[in-house]
Amino acid sequence: MIAELGHAALWMAAALAVLQLVAGALGVRDGEAEGITILSRPAAILQGALAAFAFAALLWVFAITDLSVKLVAANSHSMKPMVFKLSGAWGNHEGSMLLWVTVMALAGALIAAVERRLPERTMQATLAAQGFVALGFYAFLLLSSNPFERLPIPAAEGQGLNPLLQDIGLAFHPPTLYFGYVGLSVAFSFAVGAMLTRSVTPDFARAMRPWVLGAWVLLTLGITAGSYWAYYELGWGGWWFWDPVENASLMPWLAATALLHSVSVLASRDALRVWTIMLGVIAFSMSMLGTFLVRSGVLTSVHAFAVDPKRGSFILALLAIYIGGALLLFALRANSISEGERFSVASREGALVFNNVMLSAILAVVLLGTLYPLLTEAFDVRVSVGPPYFNPVSAIFALPMLAVMAVGPLLRWRRDSFGRISKELALIAAIIVAGLIFFALFERVAILPLLGLALAIALGVASFLPLRGRNLRRLPVSVWGMVVAHFGIAVALFGMASESAFSNEKLAALEVGQSTQVGPWEVKLDGIEPVAGPNWTAIEGRMLASYKGGEPSEIAPQSRNFWAPPQQTTESVLLTRWNGQLYAVMGSEADDGRWQLRLWWKPFVTLIWYGGMLMALGGVLAIIGRVRRDLKRRSIRRKIEVRRADMEELR
Amino acid sequence: MNWRVWLPLMLFALFLGVAAYQLTQPKDDVVASGMIGQELPYFELPPAHSENPGVTTADLRHGKPRLLNIWASWCLPCIAEAPQLEALKEQGAEIVGIAIRDDPEDVAQFLARHGNPYSRIGRDDLSEVQLGIGSSGVPETFVIDGNGVITYQHIGDIRADDVPVLLEKLREAGA
Numbered sequence: 001m002i003a004e005l006g007h008a009a010l011w012m013a014a015a016l017a018v019l020q021l022v023a024g025a026l027g028v029r030d031g032e033a034e035g036i037t038i039l040s041r042p043a044a045i046l047q048g049a050l051a052a053f054a055f056a057a058l059l060w061v062f063a064i065t066d067l068s069v070k071l072v073a074a075n076s077h078s079m080k081p082m083v084f085k086l087s088g089a090w091g092n093h094e095g096s097m098l099l100w101v102t103v104m105a106l107a108g109a110l111i112a113a114v115e116r117r118l119p120e121r122t123m124q125a126t127l128a129a130q131g132f133v134a135l136g137f138y139a140f141l142l143l144s145s146n147p148f149e150r151l152p153i154p155a156a157e158g159q160g161l162n163p164l165l166q167d168i169g170l171a172f173h174p175p176t177l178y179f180g181y182v183g184l185s186v187a188f189s190f191a192v193g194a195m196l197t198r199s200v201t202p203d204f205a206r207a208m209r210p211w212v213l214g215a216w217v218l219l220t221l222g223i224t225a226g227s228y229w230a231y232y233e234l235g236w237g238g239w240w241f242w243d244p245v246e247n248a249s250l251m252p253w254l255a256a257t258a259l260l261h262s263v264s265v266l267a268s269r270d271a272l273r274v275w276t277i278m279l280g281v282i283a284f285s286m287s288m289l290g291t292f293l294v295r296s297g298v299l300t301s302v303h304a305f306a307v308d309p310k311r312g313s314f315i316l317a318l319l320a321i322y323i324g325g326a327l328l329l330f331a332l333r334a335n336s337i338s339e340g341e342r343f344s345v346a347s348r349e350g351a352l353v354f355n356n357v358m359l360s361a362i363l364a365v366v367l368l369g370t371l372y373p374l375l376t377e378a379f380d381v382r383v384s385v386g387p388p389y390f391n392p393v394s395a396i397f398a399l400p401m402l403a404v405m406a407v408g409p410l411l412r413w414r415r416d417s418f419g420r421i422s423k424e425l426a427l428i429a430a431i432i433v434a435g436l437i438f439f440a441l442f443e444r445v446a447i448l449p450l451l452g453l454a455l456a457i458a459l460g461v462a463s464f465l466p467l468r469g470r471n472l473r474r475l476p477v478s479v480w481g482m483v484v485a486h487f488g489i490a491v492a493l494f495g496m497a498s499e500s501a502f503s504n505e506k507l508a509a510l511e512v513g514q515s516t517q518v519g520p521w522e523v524k525l526d527g528i529e530p531v532a533g534p535n536w537t538a539i540e541g542r543m544l545a546s547y548k549g550g551e552p553s554e555i556a557p558q559s560r561n562f563w564a565p566p567q568q569t570t571e572s573v574l575l576t577r578w579n580g581q582l583y584a585v586m587g588s589e590a591d592d593g594r595w596q597l598r599l600w601w602k603p604f605v606t607l608i609w610y611g612g613m614l615m616a617l618g619g620v621l622a623i624i625g626r627v628r629r630d631l632k633r634r635s636i637r638r639k640i641e642v643r644r645a646d647m648e649e650l651r
Numbered sequence: 652m653n654w655r656v657w658l659p660l661m662l663f664a665l666f667l668g669v670a671a672y673q674l675t676q677p678k679d680d681v682v683a684s685g686m687i688g689q690e691l692p693y694f695e696l697p698p699a700h701s702e703n704p705g706v707t708t709a710d711l712r713h714g715k716p717r718l719l720n721i722w723a724s725w726c727l728p729c730i731a732e733a734p735q736l737e738a739l740k741e742q743g744a745e746i747v748g749i750a751i752r753d754d755p756e757d758v759a760q761f762l763a764r765h766g767n768p769y770s771r772i773g774r775d776d777l778s779e780v781q782l783g784i785g786s787s788g789v790p791e792t793f794v795i796d797g798n799g800v801i802t803y804q805h806i807g808d809i810r811a812d813d814v815p816v817l818l819e820k821l822r823e824a825g826a
Binding site: 202237241243278281282285292312313318319323326327328330334335338371373374375376378383384386387390498505507588596598 | 655656657660663664666667669670672673676715717723725726727728729752756759760763788789790
């Protein structure tokens with residue numbers, strides 16, 4: 001019964017999306033809120049409620065393990081812990097699509113309920129676009145992947161007790177990225193609405209900004225968490241593999257980062273109108289493209305997903321309609337949208353534009369590298385594009401971008417001169433040169449990590465320079481957000497460069513009782529123990545690791561063998577100090593009774609993920625600051641209106 | 652009319668075309684290359700790994716037919732084909748490897764992790780040999796007869812089904 005109610009709610013929500021589209025479209029044509037047009041806001045709100053109800057129904061059937069529902073029987077099990085029962089609801093194709101459409105409908109409802117800054121026509125166009133995008137996903141769900149489908153005969157037990165998928169990180173990593181993608185879909189709807197009504201104004205940018213910021217924060221967190229997961233779970237010692245699935249999440253992030261900055265310029269300076277619109281379209285395109293690449297299976301990846309060409313065609317069709325339509329609209333309207341305010345090269349805007357171009361170039365590099373195998377396969381040539389391409393080619397654009405990032409926030413809006421900030425420039429340059437010399441003398445370091453280390457330190461210092469000479473207590477929260485996010489980039493960059501420059505690796509074959517040295521660590525193999533889990537057996541290496549002859553800590557990496565499905569995995573062990581991590585992986589037994597061990601000492605590697613978290617924190621601060629200021633501005637406007645009305649009455 | 656505003660739409664249309672074409676194509680199409688029947692170009696590659704010697708054309712010219720595997724430690728499909736290479740080795744094939752744009756440390760890591768089925772591994776830092784023998788990507792596997800002539804090219808990772816095919820090709824090359 002609950003499943004049928006959820007299914008019905010989904011159909012009604014789809015019908016309301018049609019109403020929202022039609023009412024909004026009429027509103028755009030007539031420019032007045034009367035007749036059917038007044039229904040578009042209530043339709044959006046009700047649609048959000050119904051989608052939320054449908055998702056709650058899905059959670060319910062998973063919570064009670066209703067095995068007559070096909071999706072539950074295929075993906076859950078009565079013995080699973082509750083948290084994994086619930087996360088199982090979105091840990092599959094149908095459920096994740098329902099989650100996507102639910103978040104999107106709730107976002108639409110929120111805009112409809114609170115957004116009052118935009119001209120009514122732009123608002124109607126935005127709601128219509130939002131309804132249109134949602135409609136595609138409803139069609140996808142209802143026509144080809146119904147999550148509430150019943151089995152003719154209920155299953156005796158569910159099939160989803162795969163322990164490999166019972167990972168708390170895996171349960172929350174995909175929804176984080178999804179929420180980010182949905183935030184970008186809202187930005188996309190705003191961009192389409194503004195294009196349709198030719199009303200690209202600072203007010204439009206202010207309405208769009210919190211969504212872009214929110215999406216950016218979630219994408220940053222999602223990528224950071226995903227990278228850490230790959231680092232500790234795969235046991236390969238690396239933290240980024242330029243895998244198509246990783247790239248699929250990186251590309252929307254790059255576009256969102258560029259969009260975030262250009263929307264800020266538009267909001268405060270009324271410049272970069274066309275850029276902002278274009279990036280709004282591109283950011284959402286990249287998240288759709290990522291979904292397509294991951295779900296359709298056109299590219300080979302280490303991430304195994306349930307792949308279905310029919311779904312691939314459906315997503316591709318949605319992609320063609322939304323993105324093709326938006327780009328067509330862009331081509332038709334771009335010439336009639338003026339560029340807005342002018343500015344000189346040496347200005348805050350100039351630096352932001354430079355970095356937006358660099359970000360877009362990196363995006364193009366990653367996009368090309370990811371799609372290149374797809375392109376060559378059309379000519380029957382299969383290739384794999386890897387780090388030898390991605391690392392140096394993206395660095396060409398990333399290094400100048402990081403240098404400009406250090407300087408940009410010091411410049412004034414509109415027009416400035418480098419002479420005014422010559423002291424700061426000299427300081428930054430001096431740190432870079434000193435860093436280069438120091439690290440080059442210190443140890444043999446390859447050129448890219450060397451530049452990375454020097455730039456990271458300079459950027460770390462420079463990110464605090466905008467605070468000089470200002471009253472810290474009266475500084476707007478959003479400026480703190482910028483400082484923290486930029487500092488986070490410096491921290492993450494330092495971690496990446498340090499990991500690649502100073503990592504020590506040791507592949508050792510030890511007998512029990514022997515020890516080996518990796519970097520400042522001494523690791524002694526104390527014993528080998530067989531251990532057994534619910535459906536695996538493992539060889540566990542008991543080791544004692546001591547840092548520079550200090551107190552030894554016990555570590556026990558495992559090499560596990562699962563029975564069903566038969567699969568060998570490594571359970572690596574990480575020993576974290578403030579200045580880095582010891583990473584230990586257990587190998588197999590050699591012929592002569594010795595055991596293979598892989599050990600890494602990775603100085604400052606944890607900074608990569610701390611940096612990512614700082615960036616996200618900066619984004620959160622920026623949201624708080626912006627929303628608070630907008631609310632204040634709104635209440636002042638209201639007061640002025642009230643006073644004006646009073647004056648009228650007096651007259 | 653500004654033509655540049657149409658550029659994104661045109662690029663997107665190109666992508667759509669390629670993606671739609673790819674979706675309709677059956678995967679795993681392997682098509683023979685134009686290099687078949689030609690002699691290997693001359694090359695001399697230094698070793699890419701301390702435990703295996705390097706590769707020269709002369710090594711492939713005398714004696715029995717061999718497999719020449721073009722791979723790299725940074726290539727993901729190469730991980731997928733590692734068990735099949737092991738299987739080929741176990742069934743008597745001699746496999747000579749060429750590591751493309753690789754680093755000895757990464758090679759050592761890869762081999763420690765995924766096995767070392769190679770009798771020799773040459774190091775091709777600029778893809779010169781790779782291009783010379785008509786390979787455009789990694790992984791690819793060539794059958795070289797005892798006289799240094801390419802008799803077969805397998806493009807892409809070796810799947811389990813491909814193992815008997817390659818063994819058959821090796822036998823044909825030896826006859």
